[in-house]
Amino acid sequence: MSRNGDKKPVGFATHITAGGIAGAMEAICCQPLDTIKVRMQLSKSGIAPGTKPRGFLATGLMIVRRETPLALYKGLGAVLSGIVPKMAIRFASFETYKEWLADKSTGNTRVGNIFIAGLAAGTTEAIAVVCPMEVVKIRLQAQQHSLADPLEAPRYRNAGHAVYTIIREEGFSALYRGVSLTALRQATNQGANFTAYQELKKLAHTYQPDLKDLPSYQHMVIGLISGAMGPFSNAPIDTIKTRLQKATYEPGTTAFQRIAAIAKDMWKQEGITPRVLRVAPGQAIVFAVYEKVRGIIETMKVSPSQDRYSE
Numbered sequence: 224m225s226r227n228g229d230k231k232p233v234g235f236a237t238h239i240t241a242g243g244i245a246g247a248m249e250a251i252c253c254q255p256l257d258t259i260k261v262r263m264q265l266s267k268s269g270i271a272p273g274t275k276p277r278g279f280l281a282t283g284l285m286i287v288r289r290e291t292p293l294a295l296y297k298g299l300g301a302v303l304s305g306i307v308p309k310m311a312i313r314f315a316s317f318e319t320y321k322e323w324l325a326d327k328s329t330g331n332t333r334v335g336n337i338f339i340a341g342l343a344a345g346t347t348e349a350i351a352v353v354c355p356m357e358v359v360k361i362r363l364q365a366q367q368h369s370l371a372d373p374l375e376a377p378r379y380r381n382a383g384h385a386v387y388t389i390i391r392e393e394g395f396s397a398l399y400r401g402v403s404l405t406a407l408r409q410a411t412n413q414g415a416n417f418t419a420y421q422e423l424k425k426l427a428h429t430y431q432p433d434l435k436d437l438p439s440y441q442h443m444v445i446g447l448i449s450g451a452m453g454p455f456s457n458a459p460i461d462t463i464k465t466r467l468q469k470a471t472y473e474p475g476t477t478a479f480q481r482i483a484a485i486a487k488d489m490w491k492q493e494g495i496t497p498r499v500l501r502v503a504p505g506q507a508i509v510f511a512v513y514e515k516v517r518g519i520i521e522t523m524k525v526s527p528s529q530d531r532y533s534e
Contacts, residue, residue: 241512241520249512253505254295256501301385313347400467423448424445444507454502
């Protein structure tokens with residue numbers, strides 16, 4: 224966002240290009256963290272008698288030892304195939320909702336309305352892209368097979384095979400298992416994320432009035448802080464969603480019964496550490512890369528005034 228928050232958003236092509244590149248960089252850099260997060264959320268360590276909870280580093284080392292380092296990138300194909308539309312929808316929808324909620328006389332958007340725009344953007348991306356993408360990703364990540372042993376065949380060979388198998392065996396609706404929780408998680412994530420990012424960026428400009436654009440490292444630090452806001456607000460939601468999407472359909476049970484059973488099971492032993500260690504670095508990368516690529520695109524334009532971005 225500009226210092227005054229009153230610039231018009233850039234065109235859709237800029238959102239796709241900058242958002243897609245930023246999302247791809249985040250996925251490549253942070254997929255190992257995401258795989259560890261999912262395994263920790265699905266782990267029974269600390270629940271079964273005689274076992275202790277396994278930490279973030281210990282979980283990662285266990286995956287590498289048992290399944291080779293490449294196992295940390297399980298599900299990356301599903302993430303990369305959805306990251307471009309996800310980021311395009313996130314930024315484009317946020318700007319659209321923010322413009323609708325802006326003061327018509329000044330063009331500025333109040334903090335409360337920025338939060339609402341973030342909630343709406345998160346819900347939009349969850350329904351359009353995130354839920355089916357994460358169902359596939361989590362199914363792939365949950366497979367504990369060694370990539371070094373060609374005879375150890377996994378249930379899902381890749382993202383495409385996972386989609387085909389899930390639809391064939393469980394129906395198309397299985398790709399939207401946990402959609403309500405996914406939407407709730409993404410809504411609170413983006414509400415907190417965009418609000419914190421824009422307010423912190425405005426504060427940084429206040430203390431550095433001579434800077435037209437903040438340096439990349441400041442965008443990264445601000446993104447790291449804002450990225451941690453979501454996990455602090457909705458950690459239990461994400462863990463329940465992960466377990467619900469990993470599980471196959473049980474005849475005779477309602478969605479509420481499955482959610483209640485999972486929540487009861489995790490009540491005494493879940494924390495926010497896995498998500499904070501995954502989401503915060505990811506947002507640092509996303510905002511830093513997005514701002515950099517957006518700036519490069521704008522400087523390459525013959526007529527920059529025709530396509531400006533307001534964060």
